[in-house]
Amino acid sequence: MSTADQVRAFRGMTRAGTRSVLIYRGDLITGAVALVIQVVLAIAVWRIVYSGRGPVDGVDARTAVAYAAIAACLQSVLLPWQFSTLPMRIRNGQIATDLTRPLGLIWQVFGQNLGVLLGRLPLGAIGLAVAAVLGALTLPPGWAAGLLSLVATVGGALVAMLCNLIVSMVTFWTFEVSGPLMVYRFGSAFLSGSLIPLWFMPGWLRGSVEWLPFQAQVYTPVSIYLGQTRGGQALALVGVQLVWVVLSTVLLELVWRRARYRVVVQGG
Amino acid sequence: MAVIEAADLVKEFSRPAVLEGRLPRLRGLFSTKRDITRAVNGVNFEVEPGELVGYLGPNGAGKSTTIKMLTGILTPTSGVCRVAGLEPSRDRARNARNIGVVFGQRTQLWYDLPLRDSFEVLSDLYNLDRTTYRKRVGLFTELLDLSAFLDTPVRSLSLGQRMRGDLVAAMLHEPSILFLDEPTVGLDVVAKARLTEFIAETNRSDGTTVVLTTHDMEDVERLCQRIIVIDSGTVLYDGDLSRLKERFMPYRFLVLTLAERSIRRVADIPSATEVEPSAVGTVLPYPDRSVVLRFDPREVTTPELIARASQVYQVDELSIVDPRLTDVISQLYDGLLT
Amino acid sequence: MAEQTWLRQYVVLERAALRAQLQYRVNFWTTLMGGVAYQGTQLLFLGVLLGKFGLIGGWGFSAVAFVFAMRLASHALYVVPFGALRLTDEMVRDGEFDRVLLRPVNPFLQLVTRMFPLMSLGDALLGFGALAVFGWQAPVDWTPAKIGYLILAVVGGGLVETGIQTFFCGLSFVATSTFSLRIFADSSITQFSGYPLTMFGRATFYAFCTLFPMAFISFLPATVLLDRTSDVPLPTWLTTLSPLAGVIVFVLGYTFFTKMMPRYTSPGS
Known part of the structure; x- marks a missing residue:
């Protein structure tokens, strides 16, 4: 198959992913309402926590509130519950058909996940709009920081998707993946800094979190956007993202190679 | 009840x-x-x-x-x-x-x-x-x-x-x-x-x-x-x-297996039409020697038709076949559409 | 054929579910950890937040942790016996619910026993562990009466959550998918039930008492035990009766479920 055909197939998978999000309109509407309430309450919590207090650890109330709002929106786009259909496909044996398709399995799943992510973008936008109306958003310190945070968002999304894929692959060994996925999801929600920014974590915790890929997903783009991480340090964080992209790609390839030997089609 | x-x-x-x-x-x-x-x-x-x-x-x-x-x-x-x-x-x-x-x-x-x-x-x-x-x-x-x-x-x-x-x-x-x-x-x-x-x-x-x-x-x-x-x-x-x-496929098939070396002619038999052997639905043992006639039992009785057919062909074997249900059903559905 | 007690049917179905799940051995520990991770991260979050800021809405860590521990214990009382309800949505959508209707057993009972709550054992461990630890540290002079009230409150809270989830099961007969609604309810309860709910303002607080009755799960009875009913814009007697809300919410949810069941459309042929 030529590269053009591959790209076309990949785009097809992406489109299918986006549609699978848009077709459940009830889910989408409640998802939006849920995110709005979550953003509103998160803003309220941080305002109440600060209530007139000056900067804590060099972070003022405005920045902390903006961080909470943006992180909640970013997380709801990046780490949805039903990110991938891969575990289900492995369990019911559909995987056999998937493997006969001309596009590689990894690319199929990746395309589908990207589609889901794109389909959920409007959700994030709604959340941000509400935060803006509530006066919870701030502008980035300059054009360069804004642009870099955009790059970091893409980098964070890539790391998130790769990690997600690797965890989904576990299904090849255990058939059921809800347990590992739960651990992953809630672990990453905390470790990515979307619940609480790394600034407020005690030293020992922060030290370990910085060695994990999760902070690259949410903390990096948001802290660059808010100007809490600037200049060379910001570039270094994006560099760390790049390292994680490379590392997780290699890991994914290794896991996938082993998984391919283990494809068991149920009932056949 | x-x-x-x-x-x-x-x-x-x-x-x-x-x-x-x-x-x-x-x-x-x-x-x-x-x-x-x-x-x-x-x-x-x-x-x-x-x-x-x-x-x-x-x-x-x-x-x-x-x-x-x-x-x-x-x-x-x-x-x-x-x-x-x-x-x-x-x-x-x-x-x-x-x-x-x-x-x-x-x-x-x-x-x-x-x-x-x-x-x-x-x-x-x-x-x-x-x-x-x-x-x-x-x-x-x-x-x-x-x-x-x-x-x-x-x-x-x-x-x-x-x-x-x-x-x-x-x-x-x-x-x-x-x-x-x-x-x-x-x-x-x-x-x-x-x-x-x-x-x-x-x-x-x-x-x-x-x-x-x-x-x-x-x-x-x-x-x-x-x-x-x-x-x-x-x-x-x-x-x-x-x-x-009876209601949706009011005809039956007369399947004739002709004697070997007999000449297969196109013949016109009253009240019956010759159809493709596949219309019967079952596989015929000697398709190249078979003639399938479709007839309506209300127009012609079976013995009468056999008599007429034997005048035209040299028949080795013969059988009467009812239409298959599949054909009846599809006939029934088709009837609905038209 | 004599009618059987629902208890016997429950045991039979639950045993089959357990046997089915034991086919996947690796899963036991990972799912157990899954339940702990879900609730544990929230506890960790509260710890980090209050470690840094000391007070939230006038409440210190010991009080907040106690409220959250009550909620965890209530959650365990929902998720251990009734956790399989979360599969209802999918069963209704792909037609597996057909099979539930073909058997001479109460449908709700069959839904509840669709899966053995292995994962929930983690929730139970965490919930009752946290309640023991933070109940000990909470500024409460424990008397037998207060312990009795605590037990009632935790059971009531479990019923509130069960009632809400049962309501969603009923909704799944008419909505294409109630997945995000359920996740929304679940994560809202997990994320916000630890806070003193009055801090979000009166309107929001009343909404938590009516529209989305999360306040009954732990906050209201906790104010009684912590002697902080004056924080609550409700008459004290009403706040004190809050453990009863569990029964009401559950009955409402179950009634809604049975009313909606005839509207099941059984997809596929």
Whole structure:
């Protein structure tokens, strides 16, 4: 198959992913309402926590509130519950058909996940709009920081998707993946800094979190956007993202190679 | 007294309308418009105890919807159905004890458990005493040859094995009525034959009432005395299989095998038309020596036609063949469309 | 055939579910950890937040942790016996609910026993562990009466959550998918039930008492035990009766479920 055909197939998978999000309109509407309430309450919590207090650890109330709002929106786009259909496909044996398709399995799943992510973008936008109306958003310190945070968002999304894929692959060994996925999801929600920014974590915790890929997903783009991480340090964080992209790609390839030997089609 | 009754049975489904024009998906998020379809549109029939009825119709005709109302899965939009005197949707649990159900497309067994475990759980749920349970499982194991895979998890069974398991699961509690929705779909010839034989035997020896939906006309010809044909939610035909053939395909075939070395001529025989051998549906032993004549028994009697044919051909063997049900049914559906 | 007690049916179905789940051995520990991770991260979050800021809405860590521990214990009382309800949505959507209706057993009972709550054992461990630890540290002078009230409150809270989830099960008969609604309810309860709910303002608080009755799960009875009913804009007697809300919410949810069940459309042929 030529590269053009591959790209076309990949785009097809992406489109299918986006549609699978848009077709459940009830889910989408409640998802939006849920995110709005979550953003509103998160803003309220941080305002109440600060209530007139000056900067804590060099972070003022405005920045902390903006961080909470943006992180909640970013997380709801990046780490949805039903990110991938891969575990289900492995369990019911559909995987056999998937493997006969001309596009590689990894690319199929990746395309589908990207589609889901794109389909959920409007959700994030709604959340941000509400935060803006509530006066919870701030502008980035300059054009360069804004642009870099955009790059970091893409980098964070890539790391998130790769990690997600690797965890989904576990299904090849255990058939059921809800347990590992739960651990992953809630672990990453905390470790990515979307619940609480790394600034407020005690030293020992922060030290370990910085060695994990999760902070690259949410903390990096948001802290660059808010100007809490600037200049060379910001570039270094994006560099760390790049390292994680490379590392997780290699890991994914290794896991996938082993998984391919283990494809068991149920009932056949 | 009828054991199954359907009177003016109607089931409507509604779902969000598909919009047209600009940005249909985006607008669809906010639209409250709904499309209503009538899957079953005023169905009437009665089934007597001990009957084996074929419930036929093309895809989407409303077969499964009717079965689901009779088994208590769906609540009718209007009209009444009664099974053994109970209204299935109101008296669901009591009705469930009277009936056994098999859906060919979907198993009712515990997917991760060995077949035997599913039977055990069901015997507990239906509160069967141990001796009855052992007797029935033993009987079915023998009749349907289950012993080889009784301890295999359902997820690893082949389709034919799973269907046999499902059939036993539906019959453990000795239901007096059996609903079988496409029980032979996807099965190979051997598995199918075994299953249909078992169904016929159950109906014959225990007097179990059976309602069978299927696309497989061979099953119907083998099993059903009476059929009900439904399309677009209404009953088109209800009665004997043979009468259906008379009504919708009023002709029969005379199949002639010509003597060897006899000359095959194009001949004009009154009241009969020569047709392709494939029209008969069965494989003819000597296709190159065969002549198939289609005739209407109301216009010409069979002996008369044979006499006429023997004047034209040198005949070695001959037989009379009835049209296949498949052809009758497709004729019936075609008639609807035109 | 004699009618069976629902308890016997429950045991039979639950045993089958357990056997089915034991086929996947690796899963036990990972799912157990899954439940702990879900609730544990939230506890960790509260710890980090209050470690840094000391007070939230006038409540210190010991009080907040106690409220959250009550909620965890209540959650365990929902998720251990009723956790399988979360599968209802999918069963209704792909037609597996057919099978539930074909058996002479109460449908709710069959839904509840669809899966054995292995994972929830983690929740139970965490919930009752946290309640023991933070109940000990909470500024409450424990008397037998107060312990009795605590037990009632935790059971009531479990019933509130069960009632809400049962309501969603009923909703799944008419909505295409209630997945995000359920996740929304679940995550809202997890994320916000630890806070003193009055801090979000009166209107929001009343909404938590009516529309989305999360306040009954732990906050209201906790104010009684912590002697902080004056924080609550409700009469004290009403706040004191809050454990009863569980029964009301559950009955409402179950009634809604049975009312909606006839509208099941059984997809596929």
